[in-house]
Amino acid sequence: MPAVAVPAFALAWWLACYLIGRDPRRWVLRWPAAALGSYAIGVAAWTLAPGGMAAEVLLCLPALGFAGAVVALLPLTPRERRPVDRGALVLGLLFLVMVIALPGLGRLVALSPLIGGLTLLWRLRSQVTPRMLPAALTLMAVLYAAGLALLLSPADVGGGAALIGAIGVDLLVVGYLMAVAHATEAGERLRPDLRRSLAAGITALLLTGVPAAATLMIVSGHDVVAALQFGIVAVAAALAGLGGQVRRLLDRVALYDDAPLRSDRDSLFLNADALLRRREPRRLSTIGEPEFLRLTRRALNDFGDLDRLARSPLTDLPMVERRLAGREDQPRARARELRAVLRENVSALRPPGQFDTSDDWRYYNVLQFCCVLGLNPYVRRPRSDGMSREARQAVDWFRRYVPRDVNRQWQREAAMIVAEALWTEVGGRHRVAPAPRTPTDEITTRQS
Structure with missing residues (x-):
């Protein structure tokens, strides 16, 4: 068992940390990270107590994380997304209670949300990118369900370690597919960054996993020693998966009294990370209008995050190139110029005269205050200091x-206007069509 458990634990924990570190605020990465983390802890629990209740429950929980990841992929409008996310969370908690309460094969009820999520994904598959993602996720779900059913079966099928290893491979593939989906949606490269992190993960596995597996084989039956070995492997895998975050944390601790040096190092490291994840410049001229619109909307939403803007393909816009003429060409420098270009396009939406809340001002207001200034009007106690x-x-x-949903719809419509201006500058020949107004928009406009 240790020969399978330790590598499975290390790789699952590394990939979970890598997904979280890649973009902590994206649910499309949080859910598979939670699934991989649950699996890793389940592997450790199964090693300590094979067939125990805790281990079985932990090995069933990845199904709920898998389902959450599928729901996060659904191409829904903001108005549709909110009830679906709330329903998924409530159902997830309900099925978690059922998994804990039911015995044996009854715990396969955890697969129900996953089946529902995949059904919705297939219905909307024409809007999902990459196109093969629904089929690949469905195949992995079938393999995971088969392995879990055999593992929970009361019949003695043997090969518990092999089944756990097979389930781990399925979940690793799911984690990779979700990373591909996120990179595609964000307009980023995945392979160079993933290869670098994988090399660090394998190094951590060789340095700590091999001694840990040997220790578990030699000193069997000592739960404390086994738990310590898994803890050491978890720390090493986390350091490999969260390399950039760990490096910045060490700088804050070691260079706490030298803010300028810390800031310079932070800029250099962020530039280096952005180089691994930026698309090739030639790609911008080959993308179509829908993707260009999506990238513009994403850049406006990430206006306050220079690190994310540095990885946007829009940093290769012609107007950004002109602004950088004769200056140092670095990802963060491009991100600053992209931010300036976006700010200019948002300012162009401002109608003449004093500030107002009429219908003519709604697009400027929603981008200027919610994206450029980063204000969130819907927090319970909004701060007004310095405003x-x-x-x-x-x-x-x-x-x-x-309402919050109307705000998001306005942001989408305003982003189309900005995207149209940028698309014309790039050389697009067709107009980006605006989204139709909804009845809620008309009601809100009359109220204002």
Whole structure:
């Protein structure tokens, strides 16, 4: 068992940490990371107590994380996304209780949300990228379900270690597929960054996993020693998966009294990470209007995050190139110029005259205050320190008259206008069609 358990634990824990470190705020990466983490802990629990209840429950939980990842992939509008996410969370908690309460094969009920999520994904498969993702995820779900059913079966099928290893391979593939989906949606490269992190993960496995497996084989029956071995492997795998975050944390600790040096090192490391994840420049001229619109909307949403902007393909826009003429060409420098280009396009939406909340101002207001300034009007206690009079008025207006879903719809429509201006500059020949207005938009406009 240790010969299978330790590599499975190390690789699953490494990939979970890598997915979280790649973009901690994206649920499409959080859910598979949770599934891999649960599997890794389940492997450790099965090694300590084969066939125990805790191990069985932990090995069933990845099904719920897998289902959450599938739901996060669904191409839904903001208005559709909110109830689906809430329903998925409630159902996940309900099925978690059922998995704990039911015995043996009854724990396969954890597969129900996954089946529902995959059904929805197949219905919307024409809007999912990459196109082969639904088929690949379905295949992995079938293999995972078969392995889990054999593992939980009361019949003595033998090969428990082999089944756990096979389940681990399925989940590793799922984690990789979700990383591909995120990279495609974000317009980033995956392979160079993943290869570098995988090399670190394999190194950690060789340095700590081999001695840990040998120790588990020699000193069998000592749960404390076994738990310590898995803990050591988990720390090494986490360091490999969270390399950039760990490096910045060490700088904060070791260079706490030298802020300028810490800032310079942070900029250099962020530039280095961005180089691994940026697309080739030639790709921008070959993408179509839908992807260009999506990238513009993503850049506006990430306006305050220079690290994310540095990885956007929009940093290769012609206007960014002109602004960088004769200056140092670095990813963060391109991100700053992209931010300036976006700010100019948002400012161009401002109607003449004093600040207002009329229908003509809604696109400017939603981008300027919610994206450029990064204000969130819907927090329970919004802070007004340092805010201008216009910003305070805008926040109050959003809170009183603009529902959250309408705000998101306006952001999508405003992003289309900005994308049209940028697309024309790139050399696009067709107009980016705006989204139709909804009845809620009309009601809100009349209220304002």
